[in-house]
Structures are given as structure tokens and as C-alpha cells.
Amino acid sequence: MRVKIGEVAQQADVTIDTVRFYERRGVLPAPQRLASGYRTYTPATVERIRFARRLQQLGLTLDEVIDALHAAERGDARCASERWRLEAVLARIDAKIAELEAGRRDVAAVLRSCDAGACVFAPAQVPDAPTRTTRSGAPTRAAVAPAARTARGRAPRGVS
DSSP, X not given: OOEEHHHHHHHHTSOHHHHHXXXXXXXXOOOEEOTTOOEEEOHHHHHHHHHHHHHHHHXXXXXXXXXXXXXXXXXXXXXXXXXXXXXXXXXXXXXXXXXXXXXXXXXXXXXXXXXXXXXXXXXXXXXXXXXXXOTTSOBOGGGSOGGGSOXXXXXXXXXX
């Protein structure tokens, strides 16, 4: 039994645009077409979309999903052969966690500065803060207190 794109999208819980995008990117093979030009799909297409979405939810990039699907099609996809993909996802998650923890430390340091009276939102109150301004009279980035800079040397979001 063959179904049209709208039915596939509904059964896979995605949009029609997602189905078309997956076709363009190679997640799905090119569908057969009726004489009228309508795309038609097999029920296996729905399962392939669901599997691709699950892999994306796990954190695989679309290129990694496509590669994993091709490995499955060849019949050489096993936990042992595909484990590296999940390990790469874990490494990306760990890197993101480290980045978020560094950001949290930066925000906590700025809050402590605020508690100590060094408000990053009022640079004029900070001792030794540069007083340069733009033509409009607004403080320049250099006017942000040094304590307000993150560990990477940037001003926290919302502070320019």
C-alpha cells in the first residue's frame, strides 16, 4: 500500500516540509510519483522518519543520522560498529555542560560583585572604571567594570 506525503507526515508526526527536507538531504530515498506528480510512499517511510527523529533526539547531527541510516541499509549497523556515534554525542554534551558551568560561574561572580557594591549596570560607580563614551554619550564597552568581564574576557550578556 502506498500513501501520499500528507499521510506520511501525519503518521510520523512531522510536517510535510520535514518530509520534503528529509528527501532533499538524503534521509529518505526519492519517492515514486503518480502520473499526476504526487509523491507516494511505503509504510516503511514512516518508520524511517521516526528512527531518524529518534537519532536526532539523542543528539546525532543530521549528517550522522544519514550515515547511520546508510549503515543500517547495508546491514552493517550494530551496537559495536555504531557506538562511536553515541560516544561523539556524549562528548558534545559534556563540552556543552562544561561551557554552561563556566557561564554559571561567570554569572555568579558578577552577582557577587553586585553584592559587594560593584554594579555592572552602573559602571560609573565602579572605581577606576574608564569613562569613555560614544558620540551619543553612552558608555563604551571599555566602561564596563573589569570584574564584570567573564573568564573569556567578554562582557556578560546584556552588558555592552
